[in-house]
Amino acid sequence: MTFLFLPRLRQIYDDSAVYSLHDYNAALRTESYQNIETTLPDQNSVILKTLHYLSSVIENIKKPLGTRENPARVCKDLLDCHHKLKDDWYWIDPNVGCTSDAFKVFCNFTAGGQTCLHPLASNKMVFGVGKVQMKFLHLLSTEATHSITVHCLIDPPYGTTDSFSSTSPEPYENAKLRFHGWNKQVFEEDTLLEPHVLQDECKIHDGSWHQSHFFFHTQDSRQLPIVEIQEIPASQAHSQRHTEVGPVCFL
Numbered sequence: 001m002t003f004l005f006l007p008r009l010r011q012i013y014d015d016s017a018v019y020s021l022h023d024y025n026a027a028l029r030t031e032s033y034q035n036i037e038t039t040l041p042d043q044n045s046v047i048l049k050t051l052h053y054l055s056s057v058i059e060n061i062k063k064p065l066g067t068r069e070n071p072a073r074v075c076k077d078l079l080d081c082h083h084k085l086k087d088d089w090y091w092i093d094p095n096v097g098c099t100s101d102a103f104k105v106f107c108n109f110t111a112g113g114q115t116c117l118h119p120l121a122s123n124k125m126v127f128g129v130g131k132v133q134m135k136f137l138h139l140l141s142t143e144a145t146h147s148i149t150v151h152c153l154i155d156p157p158y159g160t161t162d163s164f165s166s167t168s169p170e171p172y173e174n175a176k177l178r179f180h181g182w183n184k185q186v187f188e189e190d191t192l193l194e195p196h197v198l199q200d201e202c203k204i205h206d207g208s209w210h211q212s213h214f215f216f217h218t219q220d221s222r223q224l225p226i227v228e229i230q231e232i233p234a235s236q237a238h239s240q241r242h243t244e245v246g247p248v249c250f251l
Contacts, residue, residue: 066090
């Protein structure tokens, strides 16, 4: 009599396959646990570094030093944090972003912590500050001041030597100046935005150099600095003028 064991053999092979699959899965789980154990310290290190960085950023914002590496938003922040500082040049970053766009200003702590921007050249109304930083500086300020001096040399009209002589013809008409602010508003004589005239010698037409000093003070800081001066009517052939631009200060 012949006996067949094929089904039993198939069952043995199936059990072996099951055992092999079980061992394979177990090996995968062990390897996964080992990978997790290896990855956790790295993740913890990254998290700790991030927390340390954020903590240092917050601390720098709370206590700025006015350096290039740790700039203040405005000079008033430095005064509030340190109280006793001398008037000097410091670094600020009004938008509190990357310090690569921080810039240097003069801090007038004597005047309550004014942030003063000086022009790149005394005869140019350019301050080397981008529109974004200027916008944030305006937002952080409640008032602003700016001073401009116009130097002028005007010959006597019609070749006379005395511009106030009663025998001279009608005197030369004084030109009016229009000062265009940062936000395009215009400062002009006999308007709501009339500049303060601290000195006005350009009315003297004697062939010598004189000067007129204009001071702008506004509680809408967006109006300053002055970026353009327009003369109406335009300068005549017998007159010379040049402008000296002072600092614009925010508080």
